[in-house]
Amino acid sequence: MRIATWNVNSLKIRLPHLLEWLASEQPDAVCLQETKTEDAAFPRADIEAAGYRVVFSGQKTYNGVAVLTRAEPAEVRAGIPGYEDAQKRVLAATVDGVRLVCAYFPNGQEVGSDKYAYKLEWLEALIAWLGAEVAHYPRLALLGDYNIAPEDADVHDPALWAGKVLCSEPERAAFRRLLELGFRDSFRLFEQQPKSYTWWDYRMLGFQKNHGMRIDHILLTPELAARCTGCRVDRAMRKRERPSDHAPVIAELAP
DNA sequence: ATGGCTATGTAGCATAGA
Numbered sequence: 001m002r003i004a005t006w007n008v009n010s011l012k013i014r015l016p017h018l019l020e021w022l023a024s025e026q027p028d029a030v031c032l033q034e035t036k037t038e039d040a041a042f043p044r045a046d047i048e049a050a051g052y053r054v055v056f057s058g059q060k061t062y063n064g065v066a067v068l069t070r071a072e073p074a075e076v077r078a079g080i081p082g083y084e085d086a087q088k089r090v091l092a093a094t095v096d097g098v099r100l101v102c103a104y105f106p107n108g109q110e111v112g113s114d115k116y117a118y119k120l121e122w123l124e125a126l127i128a129w130l131g132a133e134v135a136h137y138p139r140l141a142l143l144g145d146y147n148i149a150p151e152d153a154d155v156h157d158p159a160l161w162a163g164k165v166l167c168s169e170p171e172r173a174a175f176r177r178l179l180e181l182g183f184r185d186s187f188r189l190f191e192q193q194p195k196s197y198t199w200w201d202y203r204m205l206g207f208q209k210n211h212g213m214r215i216d217h218i219l220l221t222p223e224l225a226a227r228c229t230g231c232r233v234d235r236a237m238r239k240r241e242r243p244s245d246h247a248p249v250i251a252e253l254a255p
Numbered sequence: 256a257t258g259g260c261t262a263t264g265t266a267g268c269a270t271a272g273a
Contacts, residue, residue: 009272010262034272036263061263062271107273115271147273166273199273202260213273245261245273 001253002027005143007246011035028070031102031143035064057088065102069095083125099137103144108165123174142219150175154214184225186218186251199246218251227254
């Protein structure tokens with residue numbers, strides 16, 4: 001089973017990229033973030049024509065998540081239970097015996113800002129919820145744009161980013177707390193190229209210079225990690241005209 | 256040091272992203 005996550009930075013703009021990528025990579029399940037699309041305007045027909053079922057939770061302009069699956073999804077739930085949030089950031093579904101949680105973590109803007117406080121509060125709610133979920137779903141994958149670079153090795157210029165949003169200690173501590181729930185970082189289960197990133201700034205030739213960060217992740221419960229045979233960043237679509245600033249991350253799970 | 260792009264909403268810029 002091939003599962004993937006991709007922050008598309010507007011599904012409307014990126015739909016041609018997505019359809020081409022689905023055809024070439026043939027994933028069994030895909031979690032999308034930043035669809036920026038209201039549910040009424042979601043391009044369901046195009047995605048179904050490509051051979052996927054799709055569920056989504058979106059809003060105008062900001063945020064928005066979707067889960068595409070080859071098989072019929074079950075137990076579809078939007079949001080973090082008990083955490084009221086107008087921002088559409090979380091969507092969960094079960095497919096092929098795997099509980100998929102698609103998440104678009106808050107950016108946080110700047111350490112000390114209101115948005116940063118919201119990010120930390122949101123992280124608390126997520127961790128509390130997932131602590132219970134992993135007991136209920138031993139085969140759970142948390143896929144998404146975490147907006148956290150877990151280690152300095154995940155940042156092209158750690159000195160420049162030290163203590164800043166995406167790299168601050170409270171954010172990294174939250175990531176470690178996810179690991180303490182038993183999650184494994186699928187990317188780090190395998191030997192990888194140094195300076196592997198998933199996001200590059202549109203400005204200043206960020207991609208061409210590989211000035212990036214690894215902020216999109218696939219975390220797996222131990223049972224799924226034991227089945228994981230590979231994880232990679234797919235940079236191909238980032239090289240195209242009008243790309244998303246994020247590249248997809250793809251993990252392979254043995255039956 | 257800042258921000259250089261990109262997307263959206265909406266009609267000339269403001270906001271947000273990371």
